[in-house]
Amino acid sequence: MIHAAIKEAIQKYSGELTELRRKFHREPELSWEEFKTTAFVCEYLEKLGVHYRKTEPTGVIATIEGGKPGKTVALRADMDALTVEELNKDLPYASIEEGKMHACGHDAHTSMLLIAAKALSEIKEELPGNVRLIFQPAEEVATGANELVKQGAMEGVDNVFGIHIWSQMPTHKVSCSPGPSFASADLFTVTFKGRGGHGAIPHACIDAAIVASSFVMNVQTVVSRTVDPQQPAVLTIGKMVVGTRFNVIAENAVIEGTVRCFDPKTREHIENQLKHYADQVAAVYGAEAQVDYIRGTRAVINDEESANLVQKVAAAAFGDGVLYNEKPTMGGEDFSFYLDQSPGSFALVGCGNPEKDTQWAHHHGKFNIDEDALTTGAELYAQYAWAYLNN
Structure with a gap:
């Protein structure tokens, strides 16, 4: 040998x-x-x-x-x-x-x-x-x-x-x-569109910062509450860009992150759930959501x-x-x-x-x-x- x-x-x-x-x-x-x-x-x-x-x-x-x-x-x-x-x-x-x-x-x-x-x-x-x-x-x-x-x-x-x-x-x-x-490694971008305006009149706006923050907090439950605990998986938000100025309510928010797992079915499930969560969170606040999911390495x-x-x-x-x-x-x-x-x-x-x-x-x-x-x-x-x- x-x-x-x-x-x-x-x-x-x-x-x-x-x-x-x-x-x-x-x-x-x-x-x-x-x-x-x-x-x-x-x-x-x-x-x-x-x-x-x-x-x-x-x-x-x-x-x-x-x-x-x-x-x-x-x-x-x-x-x-x-x-x-x-x-x-x-x-x-x-x-x-x-x-x-x-x-x-x-x-x-x-x-x-x-x-x-x-x-x-x-x-x-x-x-x-x-x-x-x-x-x-x-x-x-x-x-x-x-x-x-x-x-x-x-x-x-x-x-x-x-x-x-x-x-x-x-x-x-x-x-x-x-x-x-090694795990599969996917990338995703979630873009939320609200309605901007003056910070003093929030009732006339749809605050993309609130929408994005709600999504970041809620999307963690995709892994903790919808994935089999015996199937290792990670969903990480690595970047969030929201707003332009301290007294302007944000119209847009862009979130970037990654998904890691070993099982193909788990991978597909997380991708679908991520899109579902984005749509539902946006709907709660009257905003719009777009998810771009890129499958990287297997x-x-x-x-x-x-x-x-x-x-x-x-x-x-x-x-x-x-x-x-x-x-x-x-x-x-x-x-x-x-x-x-x-x-x-x-x-x-x-x-x-x-x-x-x-x-x-x-x-x-x-x-x-x-x-x-x-x-x-x-x-x-x-x-x-x-x-x-x-x-």
């Missing part, structure tokens, strides 16, 4: 792996702007002799062709950064782009997959099948995976595997349980056979003590679009170490990783591909 040459190669290239991660961290690029990162990945793969093609406008799809016939397994890494200001100014590899930062670990993912590709290339004649490499843009805006699927990333793929570095888990630990891993549900293989590979490569049972998160991940095309799984690799100050939450300005976790992730990528093709 474990290829000794892969382990040896990952260790041999550990220094390069760290330098790659630091390079990407210093030079973050936002979603659909990963032009320099894309060019670097292409150049790196070309040196390895790996066939690749750029996707539009950014991203790379490549294939390591094995020396023997067999199936095709895909390995995915995302590449985009966030609009977050780096607070780790003392780091020698701190972001040089003001207001941009790899605050989620995608710099680590890209680096790990490049080194995994290097290790797999060295044993490609032994591979009974092919390894598809997906360097994906725009995960943070939940549109990259779907676009790469449209551009052929999953054509001919029998299984897909992805990794996310995880600061909430101890360094080196690996978690990949069958079933739910829930990431790990295939049982694939997740079990990840656990076996991790235990064989790093010892039984490496396995960790991280609970499903309400965070979203567009890896779900790949799972719509083939079975697969999504693993978490711990990078949290309080002694190195790497326990900060993802998307925080002080987020950083314990770089000792990089070799764990790179080897897990490569060993999983080897094990799947030989399984």
